[in-house]
Amino acid sequence: MPFFLRTMMKVLRVPKRTIFIVVIAFVLGSASIAYAIEPTTFHTWFNALYWVMTTMATVGYGDYFAKTVRGKIFTLFIYVFGIGxxxxxxxxxxxxxxxxYKHWEAGKLNFHGKDHIILINWSKKAQYAIEEILSFSPSSHIVVIDESDKHPVTDRQEIHFISGDPSSEEILEKAMLKQAKAVIIFADTRIDEPALADGKTLLIASSIERLHPAIHTTVEITQEKNTKNFRHVHVNDFVLSYDAVSRLAVRAALQQGSSEIINQLIRREVGDDIYEIPVRPEWKTYKDAFQGALEYGATLLSDRGDLGINRKLNDPIPEDARLFVVSDEQTYRRLLAI
Known part of the structure; x- marks a missing residue:
């Protein structure tokens, strides 16, 4: 028994590639031997290969079987060694x-894809962001980078997890940063000191901008005084985490009903939403765009961050304009189709 156990342990330690080569050689060699022993039984080498595979798999359909003594002895050989x-x-x-699967769950596997969205630092906010992204585009692929060692969302195969330091070039390359569509950096909730949390976010943003300056980067900032530092590293958009909640609460108290409007605009699955529409060639002024969108039931809201364009309707639309409207998804789809 000890000899048997030692032998089994040695076999289990054999490299996988070696085992696969041995098995392939065994199958092909057995098929050749079987065909050489009983050519009239199998007629072709492929039929012999088919018989070897069904014998090793213990299926035994019975359409081919050894008829000679030598063939039956060889069948016993396949039973003993082939099945094992x-x-x-x-x-x-x-x-x-x-x-x-364990490596995938632990965040050790590289992501392979493009046009994905990278979320950095896992938290409840990141979870809500995933739900929002998938509600808008269910086919989107998302890569989560966090310093934890376990996948935060194991029930969604379109969400890939990478464990490690998000400011590390190696980790960002694992997430295919240069092929990504956008990056969202959330403040690390494990850091209690706001200044330190913003410092870590700034370090991550600097690494991302250094490796891929053209990517759209959005960051969460905990202290408003740090916004100038993020502008310095060319972050595209930033959100003040506590500021937004406080302002929304005040507006709800002083202007009753306003919070419901804002909630609709920031939640894609509820009510109307904000969409970017292409500028039509026939739209020369903001007035043309306003009336053109209105005909389909959408309201022109802004050109990029300029919410005052409805007070300058006669101004020409610049070449680099990005127009945003408020509408439902069906109206937005119709505006894209025109």
Whole structure:
């Protein structure tokens, strides 16, 4: 028994590639031997290969079987060694799949794709962001980078997790930063000191802008006084985490009903939403764009961050304009189709 156990342990430690090569050689060699022993039984080498595979798999359809003594002895040989080898291969495959899943769950696998969205630092806000992204575009792929060692959303295969320091070039390359569509950096909730949290966010943003200056980066900032530092590293958009909640609460108290409007605009699954529409060639002024959108039931809201364009309707639309409207999704789809 000790000899048997030692032998089994040695076999289990054999590299997977070696085992697969041995099994393939065994199958092909067995098929050749079977065809050489009983050519009139199998007629072709492929039929012999088919018989070897069904024998090793213990299926045994009975359409081919050994008829000579030598053939039956060889069949016993396949029973003893072939079934064992096949079981070993199946075990190795299961072990490989289990290892891949564990590495995926632990965030050790590289992401392979493009036009994805990268979320950095896991928190409830990141979870809500995922729900919002998928409600707008269910086919979107999302990569979460966090310093934890376990995948935060294991039930969604379109969400890839990478464990590590988000300011590290190696980790950002694992997330395919240069092929990503956008990056959202949330403040690290594990850091209690706001200044330190913003410092970490700034370090991450600097690494991202250095590696991929053209990518759109949005960051969450905990202290308003730090916004100038983020502008210095060319962050595209930033959100003041506590400021937004406080202002929304005050507006709800002083202007009753206003919070419901804002909630609709920031939640894609409720009511109307904000959409960017292309500038039509026939739209020369903001008035043309306003009336053109209104005909479809949408309200022109802004050109980029300029909310005052409805007070300058006669101004020409600049070439680099980005027009945003308020509408439902169906109206937005019709505006895209015109």
């Amino acid at each position: 080898l096949l079981s070993l291969v199946i075990g190795k495959i299961i072990d490989l799949l289990s290892t891949v």
